[in-house]
Amino acid sequence: MDKPVLLTGAGGRVGQAILGHLGDRYHWRLLDREPLSSDKIPETVSDADVFVADVTDDYAVRNAIDGVGAVVHLAGDPRPEAPWDSVLRNNIDGTQTMLEEAANVGVEKFAFASSNHAVGAYETEDRTPQMYRTDDQFRLDGSELPRPGNLYGVSKAAGETLGRYYHDESGMSVVCVRIGNLTRGHPPRNYERGQAMWLSYRDCAHLFDRCLQADYEYEVVYGISDNDRKYYSIDRARDALGYDPQDNSADYHADGTPKEHIAE
Ligand SMILES: NC(=O)C1=CN([C@@H]2O[C@H](COP(=O)(O)OP(=O)(O)OC[C@H]3O[C@@H](n4cnc5c(N)ncnc54)[C@H](O)[C@@H]3O)[C@@H](O)[C@H]2O)C=CC1
Numbered sequence: 180m181d182k183p184v185l186l187t188g189a190g191g192r193v194g195q196a197i198l199g200h201l202g203d204r205y206h207w208r209l210l211d212r213e214p215l216s217s218d219k220i221p222e223t224v225s226d227a228d229v230f231v232a233d234v235t236d237d238y239a240v241r242n243a244i245d246g247v248g249a250v251v252h253l254a255g256d257p258r259p260e261a262p263w264d265s266v267l268r269n270n271i272d273g274t275q276t277m278l279e280e281a282a283n284v285g286v287e288k289f290a291f292a293s294s295n296h297a298v299g300a301y302e303t304e305d306r307t308p309q310m311y312r313t314d315d316q317f318r319l320d321g322s323e324l325p326r327p328g329n330l331y332g333v334s335k336a337a338g339e340t341l342g343r344y345y346h347d348e349s350g351m352s353v354v355c356v357r358i359g360n361l362t363r364g365h366p367p368r369n370y371e372r373g374q375a376m377w378l379s380y381r382d383c384a385h386l387f388d389r390c391l392q393a394d395y396e397y398e399v400v401y402g403i404s405d406n407d408r409k410y411y412s413i414d415r416a417r418d419a420l421g422y423d424p425q426d427n428s429a430d431y432h433a434d435g436t437p438k439e440h441i442a443e
């Protein structure tokens with residue numbers, strides 16, 4: 180990708196995971212509604228490429244997106260318990276604004292931060308907690324219909340559908356990454372479900388790197404590390420994007436401490 184890449188929600192956890200590993204790999208433009216402290220901005224990013232703006236503000240987005248070749252759209256309300264007025268505005272309206280403006284200026288690739296919560300209601304009482312365990316064969320692979328377990332998940336399913344629409348209307352490549360549980364340094368502690376959907380910081384950065392490098396049309400993939408415990412298949416991310424994760428929650432004890440073979 181020779182053109183600039185616009186990263187929305189750059190100051191958040193996912194944004195910082197990406198910038199921490201790929202800060203000098205792209206010509207980044209960073210957008211967040213909160214001003215970014217200097218420690219959150221890679222040295223290679225100039226002041227002119229940092230935008231304090233809301234993704235629901237189409238005028239501000241138009242200004243930031245001009246000349247961009249790809250968008251990584253992370254900005255939104257990430258709380259599973261977020262109320263409808265917040266996800267309607269920040270997640271649904273914000274994603275529609277980003278896709279509309281991206282399509283208008285001919286952006287080639289658009290990567291959208293969807294969520295495990297778009298399919299949270301597949302975790303039925305009769306399947307859990309067995310489905311979180313290594314010996315269970317249940318898998319979601321991205322071809323299933325969304326089945327949200329909360330309004331936040333509904334907003335992510337809506338974002339995926341908006342992506343489908345803008346891909347079909349404009350030809351822009353769109354990938355929706357159903358991110359699992361991003362945790363720095365170790366899998367979520369004493370949380371089987373979180374360990375099954377752990378996404379390490381380096382695998383997160385690598386996955387979004389592949390979203391910027393690979394050729395695809397419209398994709399829905401799961402964003403988790405190569406965990407032994409899993410109920411999301413990463414086959415589609417491997418096949419469509421060339422995702423090759425390095426981390427596995429099985430390399431850690433339940434309390435998050437590394438097992439001997441990977442301990443420093
Ligand atoms: N962290 C995780 O494990 C997961 C995250 N995701 C998704 O990834 C994305 C990023 O999540 P995190 O980095 O964890 O959240 P975060 O809360 O750490 O970061 C979100 C960033 O977006 C900005 N933002 C929020 N609303 C905005 C708006 N209307 N306009 C401009 N900027 C806005 C915030 O200021 C913040 O810097 C979210 O869309 C979230 O739903 C999905 C699944 C798992």
Ligand SMILES: O=C1O[C@H](COP(=O)(O)O)[C@@H](O)[C@H](O)[C@H]1O
Binds near residue numbers: 256257259296372373
């Ligand atoms: O979409 C998201 O999912 C992760 C994992 O969900 P959880 O229910 O296990 O906490 C969550 O931590 C993150 O905030 C959210 O954006």
